[in-house]
Amino acid sequence: MTAYAFDPSPAPSVAITGSDDRFPVRRIFCVGRNYAAHAREFGNDDRDPPFFFGKPADTVVDSGSTVPYPSLTKNLHFEIELVAAIGTGGFRIPRDAALSHVWGYGVGVDLTRRDLQDEAKKTARPWDWSKGFDDSAPCGPLVRADKTGHPESGRIWLAVNGTVKQDADLTELIWPIADIVSICSEGVRLQPGDLIFTGTPAGVGAIVPGDKVTGGVDGIGEIEFVVGPVA
Numbered sequence: 001m002t003a004y005a006f007d008p009s010p011a012p013s014v015a016i017t018g019s020d021d022r023f024p025v026r027r028i029f030c031v032g033r034n035y036a037a038h039a040r041e042f043g044n045d046d047r048d049p050p051f052f053f054g055k056p057a058d059t060v061v062d063s064g065s066t067v068p069y070p071s072l073t074k075n076l077h078f079e080i081e082l083v084a085a086i087g088t089g090g091f092r093i094p095r096d097a098a099l100s101h102v103w104g105y106g107v108g109v110d111l112t113r114r115d116l117q118d119e120a121k122k123t124a125r126p127w128d129w130s131k132g133f134d135d136s137a138p139c140g141p142l143v144r145a146d147k148t149g150h151p152e153s154g155r156i157w158l159a160v161n162g163t164v165k166q167d168a169d170l171t172e173l174i175w176p177i178a179d180i181v182s183i184c185s186e187g188v189r190l191q192p193g194d195l196i197f198t199g200t201p202a203g204v205g206a207i208v209p210g211d212k213v214t215g216g217v218d219g220i221g222e223i224e225f226v227v228g229p230v231a
């Protein structure tokens with residue numbers, strides 16, 4: 001047995017629908033833009049190939065939590081996303097085999113310190129501080145793909161204090177799940193426990209302390225959290 005200088009941190013994990021087991025999270029990959037209308041709202045070409053960024057695994061937060069309003073920002077944004085959870089690893093996975101690597105799906109929110117991201121884009125600096133801060137990846141319970149199938153359509157939505165802000169359909173994904181998994185695996189060796197946040201539709205916006213965020217993907221699940229006081 002390996003001896004460590006101190007006890008390692010517990011494995012980050014997310015809930016599983018209908019089970020007491022939890023899904024251990026290894027890495028989190030996020031797609032930069034994957035819905036045409038959202039790409040256009042940031043002035044980008046909607047035919048660009050997908051690109052990825054990461055969040056640390058321990059940024060996951062369960063649905064039902066209070067998420068502290070992060071430091072360093074005055075413009076915290078929500079981005080509702082379908083999350084694909086990898087159950088079988090692979091490198092350079094062909095598109096037609098990609099879905100067999102997906103263990104299940106969930107609904108996540110890619111929280112973003114938009115003002116820091118805007119500054120990072122302007123100055124060509126890394127996105128990490130705008131995307132990978134503490135508690136930046138709320139993720140609802142995962143549901144096994146052998147129960148839901150692999151979603152190709154279905155409403156994806158997010159509301160703040162009951163007012164719908166994002167409302168789209170998975171058919172609007174520029175790159176469907178199989179493409180995303182395959183293309184991601186060209187850049188990294190995917191492993192069981194990896195989560196892929198597959199991009200957000202149009203309608204992103206700011207949230208402030210006290211706001212209640214709810215969202216969902218039809219046939220997959222829902223997520224909710226409250227924005228807490230400034231960390």
Ligand code: MN
Binds near residue numbers: 031032079081110
């Ligand atoms: Mn996103």
